[in-house]
Each structure stands twice: as structure tokens, then as C-alpha cells.
Amino acid sequence: MCGIVGYIGRNNPKEILLAGLKNLEYRGYDSAGIALKNEENVQIIKSIGKISALEEKINDIELINANMGIAHTRWATHGKVTLENAHPHQAGYITVVHNGIIENANELKENLVKEGISFYSDTDTEVIAAIINKFYCESKNIFKAISKALNILKGSYALGILVSDIDKVYAVRKNSPLIVGVGKDEYFIASDIAAIINYTNRYILLDEDEICELSFKGVEVSKDGMIVEKDVLTTDLISEDTSKGKYEHFMLKEIMEEPNVFTKTLEKYLNNPDLLIDLNKYEEIHIVACGSAMYAGMVGKYLLEEVADIKVDVECASEYRYKKVFYNKKTLVILISQSGETADTIAAMRKAKENGIDTLAIVNVKTSTIAREALYKLFIEAGAEIAVATTKAYLLQVLVLSLLTVNTAYKKNLVNLDALDEVKKLPMMLDEVLKRSADYQKIADTIYENEDIFFIGRGIDYAISMEGSLKLKEVAYIHSEAYQAGELKHGTISLIEDNMPVFAIITDEKNKDKTLSNVIEVKSRGAKVIVITSEDDLEKFDYEIIVPKVNKLFQSMLIVPVLQLIAYYTALKRNCEIDKPKNLAKSVTVE
Ligand code: G6P
Numbered sequence: 001m002c003g004i005v006g007y008i009g010r011n012n013p014k015e016i017l018l019a020g021l022k023n024l025e026y027r028g029y030d031s032a033g034i035a036l037k038n039e040e041n042v043q044i045i046k047s048i049g050k051i052s053a054l055e056e057k058i059n060d061i062e063l064i065n066a067n068m069g070i071a072h073t074r075w076a077t078h079g080k081v082t083l084e085n086a087h088p089h090q091a092g093y094i095t096v097v098h099n100g101i102i103e104n105a106n107e108l109k110e111n112l113v114k115e116g117i118s119f120y121s122d123t124d125t126e127v128i129a130a131i132i133n134k135f136y137c138e139s140k141n142i143f144k145a146i147s148k149a150l151n152i153l154k155g156s157y158a159l160g161i162l163v164s165d166i167d168k169v170y171a172v173r174k175n176s177p178l179i180v181g182v183g184k185d186e187y188f189i190a191s192d193i194a195a196i197i198n199y200t201n202r203y204i205l206l207d208e209d210e211i212c213e214l215s216f217k218g219v220e221v222s223k224d225g226m227i228v229e230k231d232v233l234t235t236d237l238i239s240e241d242t243s244k245g246k247y248e249h250f251m252l253k254e255i256m257e258e259p260n261v262f263t264k265t266l267e268k269y270l271n272n273p274d275l276l277i278d279l280n281k282y283e284e285i286h287i288v289a290c291g292s293a294m295y296a297g298m299v300g301k302y303l304l305e306e307v308a309d310i311k312v313d314v315e316c317a318s319e320y321r322y323k324k325v326f327y328n329k330k331t332l333v334i335l336i337s338q339s340g341e342t343a344d345t346i347a348a349m350r351k352a353k354e355n356g357i358d359t360l361a362i363v364n365v366k367t368s369t370i371a372r373e374a375l376y377k378l379f380i381e382a383g384a385e386i387a388v389a390t391t392k393a394y395l396l397q398v399l400v401l402s403l404l405t406v407n408t409a410y411k412k413n414l415v416n417l418d419a420l421d422e423v424k425k426l427p428m429m430l431d432e433v434l435k436r437s438a439d440y441q442k443i444a445d446t447i448y449e450n451e452d453i454f455f456i457g458r459g460i461d462y463a464i465s466m467e468g469s470l471k472l473k474e475v476a477y478i479h480s481e482a483y484q485a486g487e488l489k490h491g492t493i494s495l496i497e498d499n500m501p502v503f504a505i506i507t508d509e510k511n512k513d514k515t516l517s518n519v520i521e522v523k524s525r526g527a528k529v530i531v532i533t534s535e536d537d538l539e540k541f542d543y544e545i546i547v548p549k550v551n552k553l554f555q556s557m558l559i560v561p562v563l564q565l566i567a568y569y570t571a572l573k574r575n576c577e578i579d580k581p582k583n584l585a586k587s588v589t590v591e
Contacts, residue, residue, distance in 0.1 A: 047086070085121045098125040172206070293337050300404075304404070341369055485514070
């Protein structure tokens, strides 16, 4: 949510900051801004809309000859999308870019206004700038000023800071990601390594409330006035991961990468089965996540309960963190998150830890907060996922949950390991499924003008339906709902009209006939039925996609890519901004 990039060094900061912002645009994209600095001046340029609009503006302006700067792409929280509210914000000596939310900003602002300080925006960020500036004017010591400000700010922040009369860049973070990139005679800050991967693959992880000072000579991290020694780490991300390659959109590229990342993740766990912890020592599991990660968890629930005979509850993290949760000593909390930075999922993890409960994270970004704080971690090998709507990461989350299920069930003698022979064939089958784009385009052609769509399924097929429905909402802006097929008749069926698309997901053999009866119910009320199934002997309806039949442990992973591609082609027909859907952000680091 929002992207930060900062630079100090021998090269032109303008180019580096703009390139960084473009790589971060998926984190927020309603406005953007840049602050350039040299010994004499700080120059701020902001613009509404995409980074390209900022770039155009910058190209029309005479720029100062700068050697450092900070930049930001915004996903509005405090204050509307206006030029005034776009970052960077400046108060006196201090210029800041900020990700996160300051919860006591209004209270702090009122006090500052009483002291005679004026504000020009509605943002909490300007309050941060004003407070640091106030303390800096008092002491002329930037470390003291930043520390004092951090002591009174409540909430989350990643900050890039320029000080008019100091030729350095400062960075701090709390509950919001920020890394420090280490190049050759040049240093960076970024909310995501993707922003700077074209310049360096070496980075430092900042811990909460450490202050990082970046100068032309290097990087120094301190906490409470004491220097902290930090390890310089290396990422295996490569710059190709952050470009679209031959594809028109990241979403399509990432769906097409599924067979490869599936193989990579599968091999890792087949070669190191000990990584998969034995869930049998737990009596119950809470899976907690947001969005698609939660729907991956729903698939996991059906697998773990039915195949491994272990009780699982799935909860959305924004509810879980505040509700009364009944734990016992044998509860395990599984957190699922692509980014590892989703604020609600982090809070849910910390709640479990505070209650002395074991936590297991299924996560993609290895440097993330969740990856660092969970007791056990199972990484998926999705690489960089740039499109806001997740595709390949979702698939791998389900893969890891399936492998955990096999592992747990095997130890209880509930399955034999033959199932694993089948999962090895999945990448090839996935390839086949992904090739059938003409079939998916045909379905997109028939649904793209509808404004309401239903997805129905029972059992695990209901869990799959939820992800299919979410994808369509996210990228094609079509209202759609996923329903348990048997529940439809209790009210919702009144909404079925002539020609309304109803997707029926049918893979669960024991429920297949029941779901088919529900399909007939909607069909007889005029619905246009699209069946996505692994069964090849079903009655024919309007449209049908049949995927190869595999063990139920892995079946959903052949169905969901079909739904992802249908959502993609539908969004394409509707001319939607596929990779950056309106109002959404990839990594939701605020509540
Ligand atoms: C956002 C994204 C979703 C994602 C969810 C959880 O809403 O748009 O695609 O599923 O966050 O993100 P996480 O990084 O925790 O998996």
C-alpha cells in the first residue's frame, strides 16, 4: 500500500526514483510525487494519477542538480486524492514520504495548530513532518528529533526523510515495510526490493524504530543513540521478474508462470519433506488471512478436515484480530499471506503469539514481517507477484496446504504416498489447461456484458467458487457472488434472471449430484450455466470446461487457473485496468 523509494549517490536521482516508482506502482497509484535535494535546495514535484503523469510533469520543469531524493506513489487513506495530499510533504526543514497511518494525527495536529503551525493538506503525513521539524528546530539534532517524534506517533509508518540543511537521507519504519538497498557508492530506501532491483540486489532489513542514515559514504543504523550492526543480505529476485516480458499484462504473465513456480515449490518440499511440520501434535487449527489468501485457506480447511481429520476454522484476519478467540494449548494458527505485510494478518499473528500459541506462516516474501515473526514458516516460491490480483501465489498457497495435508494424513495412516506421484504430473496438466485460452475467451465473450454473476459449488467447490468470484470482482468489476449451491434457494435464487451467468464448480464427487440438481434449478429459471468440472460424464449445459481429473487433494489447482483466465479475458473485454484495478492495492498495510 503506497510505495516509497529514496536515493543518495553518484547517479541522477530523478531517473532512479522514477524507475523505482514505476516498479512500485502496483502498491498504490492515485497520485505520486518526488523530492530532489542538493546542498542548497529541496525541489518537490507532485501529480495526480499514474507515475507517467508525474514523469510528464517532471520533464516539463527545470530541475535542480540533485544528488539525493525521496519519492512516493500513493493509495489514499487520510484525505482525498488531491495534489495537496500527494506526498512528499514538507514542514520547515523536513520533507517526508510516508506509508502507513498515524492514528493520533488529528489530536497532534490540533495541538500544533494551537502552537501556530499551519497545514496545507488533510494528511497524517504532514503532521509527521511538522512534529519532526518542531523537534529539529529545538535541538538541531536530527536523531533526537526523529526519536522524539516516533515516541509520540501512534500507528504504522515507513518514512523517508530529507532535512534541508543535512546532505543525507533518513529512514525509519514501524509495522510497515522498508528496506535499505546497498549499491556501489549509492544507497537506496524502498518499501519493496522490486523498486531498486535494477540497481542492486543487496539490502539491509530495518527493524522497528531503528534510524537509518544514508550518506554518500554508506549506511549507518542506530537505535537509542547506539550503532546497530546489520547484515547485508542478497535477494534472488532478478530484474526480469519485475517486467512484463512478452505479455500485455502482469496478471497474464503470472498465470502463465504457474507451471514453473509450481514445480519449483513442489520440488523444494518433496526434496525436504521435513520442512512440512507435522500437524498431528495440534488438536485444532485456525487459518487466518485476507482476500485470496483466506480463500486458499478455505480450500485447505476442506482438505485438512476431510483427508487429515483435523479440525480447522478459517477466519478473516480483520475480524479475528478483534474477536474473542478460544485457544487451547494445542491450537495452531496458520497465517497465509503473499506479501507477509498485510496489517490485519500481522495483527492476528501477534495476537496468537501473545496468547502463547504456535504460529505457522505460508508466505511468499521472505523478508516480510510475517516471515520474520512467525514461529514456523513455509515459503512458496512464487517470485515477484506484481499484478494486484494474486494468481500464482494463491495457487502455491493451496499447493503447500495440500502437501501439509498429505504429510499429516500419511503420519496417521490415512493416505499412502501414491498421491504424490499424481501431484508431480500437475505442472504438465496445468500447461494443458493454460493453453486453452480460446475456450476461456469464449466464456468471457458471453459474460462480459452482465453486471451480476453467481458462482455455486458445494464443499471444496464452494471454496474454489469464492476465489473465482473474487477474481471477477477485482479485475473485471462485475458484481458476483459465490454461494453454497444448496443455500441458493433460501432467498438468493429470487435474483436469478434470464441470461444471468451462473458458474457451477463440480469436482467434489460426493456432492456432484446434489450440485447438479441446483444447477437445474437455476437453469430452469433462465440462468446461463457455465460448468467448470473435472467430471466428463455430466449432463450438458450452456458452456462447459472439463479439466483433467486428479486426486481430490490437488483438483482445485486445475480449476482455479481456469477461473483466473476467465476473469482476465473478461476484464480485457471490459477494458479494465487489469494489473492495477481501481481502489485496490497489492499489499494492504493499513487496517
Ligand atoms: C489485497 C490483494 C489481494 C490479496 C490480499 C491479501 O487485498 O489485492 O489479492 O489476496 O490483499 O494479501 P496478502 O499479501 O496478505 O496475501
